[in-house]
Amino acid sequence: MEKVKLTIDQKAVEVPKGTTILKAARTVGIEIPTLCYMHLEDLNIEHKPGGCRVCVVEVQGRKNLAPSCATEVSEGMIVNTHSIRVLNARKTVLELILSDHPKDCLICPKSGNCELQDLAIKMGIREIPYQDIAEMSTYRTDFSPAIIRDMNKCIMCRRCETMCNEFQTVGALSAINRGFMSVVAPAFEMDLEDSVCTYCGQCVAVCPTGALTEVDHTNRLIRDLANPAKTVIVQTAPAVRAALGEMFDLEPGTLVTGKMVAALRRLGFKYVFDTDFAADLTILEEGSELLDRLTRHLNGDKSVKLPILTSCCPGWVNFFESQFTDLLDIPSTARSPQQMFGSIAKTYFADKIDVKREDLIVVSIMPCLAKKYECTRDEFKVNGNPDVDYSISTRELGNLIKQANIDFHSLPDEEFDLPLGESTGAGVIFGATGGVIEAAVRTAYELFTKKTLDSVDFNELRGMDGIREATIDFAGTPINIGIAHGLGRARKLLEDIRNGKSHYHAIEIMACPGGCIGGGGQPLHHGNFEILKKRMEAIYREDQNKPIRKSHENPYIIKLYEEFLGKPLSDKSHKLLHTHYVDKRKKIIYI
């Protein structure tokens, strides 16, 4: 590859032709500040609108300052990244951005994690000269069940737009209007709730300011925990244990299952349970559904729809309910583990401990923002009382533990409570892309072939590639499996199904990069896939360490069927553990 030689801040640099000044500077340890720029290397997304001008540098012989994120190097170029002219311009740019930005940093949900705030600190901004003449924006704040849009804090970096349109292909957000009036919004500035938004939360994960944040249920939780009339129980999703440690400066990939359980107990939860238990339950229901469809298909029943699609991921469910409404009969009808847990907790378990449904509060800790919405769906309520009362994110839990003066590092490792805290390795791997289908294969194989697996590790289903496929030999019957993470990739698989070109029997979809480990409610990874890979390794390590690794061997699941449900796909199972999907396009209204 052709190389280019140049000088940056008097350092000689040699980089391949086509490299930007920003990246060339990084190769010699010079970090030029940026704001709108975003590079998610492993997702192949480089967002460089060149709009904020924070990254400007001086190039000798060039009249204007150059945005380093969008300017390619050339032979013999002499670049200065911190001349007085550059520093003045950078400061002015920042002062202009700040001039109409709300000054409520002290109470902003992004405070401490805000890239604009970081820059103001770095540049030593002590006054904002233009604010007297700057007109403040007065957009209404848009509250949805999962995401809050406070567009007064939008700096038009448009990163959210890139995630929503290019990576997820959801298309809920776009820049609208022009000049001072421009802002990122759904079509016709309708509420996010009425738009095609899936609540995947990837926009929140990349927003540099407090413009996009999650709905925070922390205070509600504190109030409920203090109420003696309520029994408050909690379930924790598999991906949380692989990332929560990062909130306490532990290395990414540190498993903190035991400490997390201990912390939840100290916060005051009466019972600390595991969503992994419900994941095992999901496998029995979804796996049985797969086997049922598969057996009928193999016996020549032409009415059977294949492939079967997983239905654990609420962002994914929202996606096909609004964009693939012609395929609503293909996904599994099994509810997600979060909802299966809630349903069992408020029937089977509530009876066991003799607590009325209304007095039992079920809270979930999720790596996800769409889960906040999922538990508000009417299908998951009984007489208006939700199966899961509300969901809080990994980030919210981390902050709550800090608020409660709990020294996370010195906590002992504690065990989940029984019976809804017992889980197998198959339940744990739900947290990573490929994990749900691997868990399903472990059970479906044994139920289908009546043989015991030699090894439960299906490495061909694991990994970080966006779309993966594998054929698993079910004792002579080849089963074709497809996997996608990220809704843009899912769209490709769905379009194949729509066009009759899909050869899969089963497909697993997760909306976020890497699966739940990269969810919109996780500690921010800033596009660093090394962090996601470490979280993924942690998930598989937890699976490896489990004495039982197949869902159908979970003794408390077996007991649940014996005492309560009967068998998978029974009438009771259908009522409590399955759902139906709705055509969301009908909901679209114009304001």
Place this chain on the structure above:
Amino acid sequence: MSGIKVELKKKDADTIKEICASFDNKQDDLINVLHKVQQSFGYLPAEIQEVVANELNIPLAQVYGVVTFYSFFTMVPKGRHPISICTGTACYVRGAENVLSEFKKELKIEVGQTTADGRFSISCLRCVGACGLAPVVMVGDKTYGRVSPEMVKDIIKEYEDQ
């Protein structure tokens, strides 16, 4: 905009689909498609944008983004007698601003709006190439030169029965 979703007549939806098809439903031709559709319907309300988005397979939010970016596109139907006030340099220095406020006052609407009876709408444009007649006002195809605020009432009167 109203709170109710207006269903398009099938005939109208077909017209939009035909226009999209004439551009092979190409996403790159969004602006051209919107131009043609606005020519046919006079404006681009939400339900029309929805059909265009579906036909070209573009997110509705992006179509709306384009419609709101270009001042040529409008989501409000123009009046039967669209009033355009030139606010180009020559007209401006000769008092177009006062003429404009007189129109706004008389019709009780702002720039970009249409009167409740659908008769008049006001828009601004920059230079019609008749700077010698500044300030210039156009009503439909008819041009009025050297307009003063005092003349506004009479101009409106000309169209009141139509």
